[in-house]
Amino acid sequence: MRLTLKLTTYFKMLLLIIGICSLFLLLFLSLYLYVGQQEKDVFKVNSNQYKTEVSKLFDFNSKTQVVTINDLTYWDSLVKFTKTKDTVWYNTHIVNEFPTYEVDYIAIYGLDKKNIAHTSNPNFKSNNFIPVQAMMHLYKKKFSKFYMRIPEGVVEVFGGTIHASNDPKKVKSKPAGYMFMARILNQKYFKNLEDMCSSKIKFLDKKVIPHNIGNKKVTSIIELRDADNLVVTKLFFERPSHLNFEKTKELLLIIVIATLISLISAIHYFRKWVYKPLKLVTTILESDREISIYQLKKEPGEFGYIGNLFEDHRKNRSQLEKSKEKAEESDKLKSTFLANLSHEIRTPMNAIIGFSDLLLDEKLSDEFKKKYLKIINSSGKSLVSIIEDLIEMSKIEAKQIAPKFKGVNIEKCLNELFNTLKVTIPDDKNIRFYQQESNFKLTNDILTDEIKLKQVIINLLTNAIKFTENGHVAFGYSVFSDQKFLEFRVEDTGIGIVKKDLNVIFDRFRRVEDDYSISLSGLGLGLSISKAYVEMLGGEITVESVFGGGSVFKFTIPLRYDVTVHEDDESLPIMAFNDTEGKTILVAEDDNINFLLLKTILQKKKHTVLRAKNGQEVVDINASNPNIDLIFMDIKMPVMDGYEAFEIIKKETPERIVIAQTAHSSAEVKERILKAGFSGYITKPLDKEKIFELINKTFQNNVIS
Structure with missing residues (x-):
C-alpha cells in the first residue's frame, strides 16, 4: 500500500515536474521568439533611419556645386560671353578659376545648343557629351542635376540656364545659353561620401542585395537617373548595424537547460530573475523610459545585456538625430x-x-x-x-596661431587706439567718442600679446561705430587686483542686439540679420576672431545688449606684470634725413603686374630699377652688380624662395640692404622675416607712401649704424 502511495506521489511529482518544465520551456521559447522579433524591429528602425540619413547626406554632398552653378549662371559677364565668345575672358574667369569649382568638366552652350567653350581636367577626355534632350529639359527647369555614362565612367552633371544678374529667378525669361558642370564618380568622390556617412559605397547595376539582418548590416540604394529620368546605375550603401542579439539567444538557451536541471531553484528565483526583468523589457518597449533601461542594465545575466542593447539603441538613435x-x-x-x-x-x-x-x-x-x-x-x-x-x-x-607675450603699456596702447580710430568716424554720424577713466592707473607694463589685444579692441570699437548713428561710443578698462585680471569694456548707444541673437553672435559666419545690418558689409568673422584671441590670451568675452538701447562688450585678460628690465638705447643720435632718391634697386618679383607697380612707384623718386624673376636670378644679379643699393625680395618665388636667396646674398655681400615683400600679413610671418635678418618688410597690396617711408628709414638706420 505504501509502495503504491509512494509511486502515486512520485508519479504526481513527475507530472508536476514535466508540467512545470513544459511551462518553462514554453515561456523561454516565447522569450526567444520575442527577442528575435525585437531584433528585427530594431533593425528595421535603424535601416529606415539609415536610408533617411544617406539620402540627406547624398544631397548635401552636391551642395557646393549646386551653389556654384546657381551663382555663375546669373553673371552678366557670362551672358556677354555667350555672344562675344571672348576666349581671353573665358580663360581668365573660367579656366583660371576652374580648380576652385571642384568639378572635372565645365561646358558652355549657346541657345542653339552648340558648344561654345569647355574646360576639363587632364584625365577627362570626353567632350561635347551633353545630350540635346538635356538642354531641352533644362530650358524649362532652369536648373537640373542628372547622371550619365561616358568612357571615363559615371558622371554627375549639373546644368543651369544663363541669365543676367537682374533677371529674377522666378520669371520664365529667355536664357542666353546653357552652362554644365560635371564630376566623375571616382575613388575621391566615393571616399568623401563614405567619410560623410560612415559607409561602404559601390555601384549596383544588376544584382540587388536584399535588406536582411543576417549579415548585421543596414543598406540603402540610391538610383542615379539621366536627364530623361531613366536609371543609369545605382549606388549601394552599406554600414554595420551594430546589433548583436546572438549572445542573448545563446543565454536564453542556457537558461532553458539550467531550468531543466535546477527546476526547484528556478521556481524560487523566478520572480526575481525573470518576472521583474521581463516587466522592465515590456515597459521599455512600450514607453522607452530611460529609468527602466537603467534598472534593466543592473539586472544580472542576460537581461543586463539586453539593457545594454536597449541603451546602445537609444544612443544610436540620439546620435543619428544629432x-x-x-x-x-x-x-x-x-x-x-x-x-x-x-x-x-x-x-x-x-x-x-x-x-x-x-x-x-x-x-x-x-x-x-x-x-x-x-x-x-x-x-x-x-x-x-x-x-x-x-x-x-x-x-x-587650424591652430596655427599662438600668442606672443611681452610687456605692454596699457595706457599708451589705448591712447594710440583712441587717436587712430577717432579720425575714422564718419562726419555724418553724431557720435561722442571717448575713453573712460580707469579705477586704477597701471604704472607697470602688463604681460600680454599687444597685437591681438589691439585687434580685439579695434574689432569691438569698429562694430560699435558701425552700428551707432547718435549718442556715444566709449571704451576703457578696470583693474581687479584681488582676482588678478583686467576687464576691458566697449559700450555704445547703437541699435543693440535682439535677445535671441546674443547666443550666436560669437559663432563663425553668423550675422545678426535685420533691416539695418543687411545694408552693412561683413562676413560675420570679426567677433569670432575676437573671441578666439581673448581665449588665447587666457580670458573670456561677454556681451550685454538691449535692442534699441545699445550694447556693452566686456572681455578679460590675466593681470600679470612684466618684470623684464628694459634699458633705453640713447646711443643713437637723432638725424634728419631727406627723401632718398637716385638709388639702384633690384626688385625680385616673378609677377609682371606686381613688378610694374613697384617699378612705377620707385621711379617716382628717380631710382634705377633692376629686375629678377626668381630667387636664383637675384643671387646672380647681386653677385655681378656691386652698385646695387637695395633689394626688394619677394618671399615666394620659383626656383629658390626669398629666404634661401637672402641667406646666400648675406654670405656674399653682408652689407647689402634687403627688404622683404610678402602677400602674408600675419604676425607670425612678420616675426619670421625680422628674425631671418631682413632690414624691413612690406606687405601687399603695396602702398607708395609706406614704401618711401620704409626706404628712407632703412637708409637712415644704415647710415647711423
Whole structure:
C-alpha cells in the first residue's frame, strides 16, 4: 500500500515536474521568439533611419556645386560671353578659376545648343557629351542635376540656364545659353561620401542585395537617373548595424537547460530573475523610459545585456538625430556663408571693375577721375580686409596661431587706439567718442600679446561705430587686483542686439540679420576672431545688449606684470634725413603686374630699377652688380624662395640692404622675416607712401649704424 502511495506521489511529482518544465520551456521559447522579433524591429528602425540619413547626406554632398552653378549662371559677364565668345575672358574667369569649382568638366552652350567653350581636367577626355534632350529639359527647369555614362565612367552633371544678374529667378525669361558642370564618380568622390556617412559605397547595376539582418548590416540604394529620368546605375550603401542579439539567444538557451536541471531553484528565483526583468523589457518597449533601461542594465545575466542593447539603441538613435540636425545646420550655415561671401566679394569687385571701366573714357574730367580712383582704392582695401579675415579664421581653426607675450603699456596702447580710430568716424554720424577713466592707473607694463589685444579692441570699437548713428561710443578698462585680471569694456548707444541673437553672435559666419545690418558689409568673422584671441590670451568675452538701447562688450585678460628690465638705447643720435632718391634697386618679383607697380612707384623718386624673376636670378644679379643699393625680395618665388636667396646674398655681400615683400600679413610671418635678418618688410597690396617711408628709414638706420 505504501509502495503504491509512494509511486502515486512520485508519479504526481513527475507530472508536476514535466508540467512545470513544459511551462518553462514554453515561456523561454516565447522569450526567444520575442527577442528575435525585437531584433528585427530594431533593425528595421535603424535601416529606415539609415536610408533617411544617406539620402540627406547624398544631397548635401552636391551642395557646393549646386551653389556654384546657381551663382555663375546669373553673371552678366557670362551672358556677354555667350555672344562675344571672348576666349581671353573665358580663360581668365573660367579656366583660371576652374580648380576652385571642384568639378572635372565645365561646358558652355549657346541657345542653339552648340558648344561654345569647355574646360576639363587632364584625365577627362570626353567632350561635347551633353545630350540635346538635356538642354531641352533644362530650358524649362532652369536648373537640373542628372547622371550619365561616358568612357571615363559615371558622371554627375549639373546644368543651369544663363541669365543676367537682374533677371529674377522666378520669371520664365529667355536664357542666353546653357552652362554644365560635371564630376566623375571616382575613388575621391566615393571616399568623401563614405567619410560623410560612415559607409561602404559601390555601384549596383544588376544584382540587388536584399535588406536582411543576417549579415548585421543596414543598406540603402540610391538610383542615379539621366536627364530623361531613366536609371543609369545605382549606388549601394552599406554600414554595420551594430546589433548583436546572438549572445542573448545563446543565454536564453542556457537558461532553458539550467531550468531543466535546477527546476526547484528556478521556481524560487523566478520572480526575481525573470518576472521583474521581463516587466522592465515590456515597459521599455512600450514607453522607452530611460529609468527602466537603467534598472534593466543592473539586472544580472542576460537581461543586463539586453539593457545594454536597449541603451546602445537609444544612443544610436540620439546620435543619428544629432547628426541629422548637425548636417542640416551645417548645410544651412554653409549655404548662407557662401551666398554672403559671394555678395561681399562681388560688391567691392563690382566697384573696382565698374569704375576702372569708366576711367577708360578719355572725356572724363580730372575731378571725376580722382573721385573714381578713391572709390577703387577704398573697394580694394575692403576686399583685402575680407580676405585677411578669412585667412585669419582659417589659421585659428587650424591652430596655427599662438600668442606672443611681452610687456605692454596699457595706457599708451589705448591712447594710440583712441587717436587712430577717432579720425575714422564718419562726419555724418553724431557720435561722442571717448575713453573712460580707469579705477586704477597701471604704472607697470602688463604681460600680454599687444597685437591681438589691439585687434580685439579695434574689432569691438569698429562694430560699435558701425552700428551707432547718435549718442556715444566709449571704451576703457578696470583693474581687479584681488582676482588678478583686467576687464576691458566697449559700450555704445547703437541699435543693440535682439535677445535671441546674443547666443550666436560669437559663432563663425553668423550675422545678426535685420533691416539695418543687411545694408552693412561683413562676413560675420570679426567677433569670432575676437573671441578666439581673448581665449588665447587666457580670458573670456561677454556681451550685454538691449535692442534699441545699445550694447556693452566686456572681455578679460590675466593681470600679470612684466618684470623684464628694459634699458633705453640713447646711443643713437637723432638725424634728419631727406627723401632718398637716385638709388639702384633690384626688385625680385616673378609677377609682371606686381613688378610694374613697384617699378612705377620707385621711379617716382628717380631710382634705377633692376629686375629678377626668381630667387636664383637675384643671387646672380647681386653677385655681378656691386652698385646695387637695395633689394626688394619677394618671399615666394620659383626656383629658390626669398629666404634661401637672402641667406646666400648675406654670405656674399653682408652689407647689402634687403627688404622683404610678402602677400602674408600675419604676425607670425612678420616675426619670421625680422628674425631671418631682413632690414624691413612690406606687405601687399603695396602702398607708395609706406614704401618711401620704409626706404628712407632703412637708409637712415644704415647710415647711423
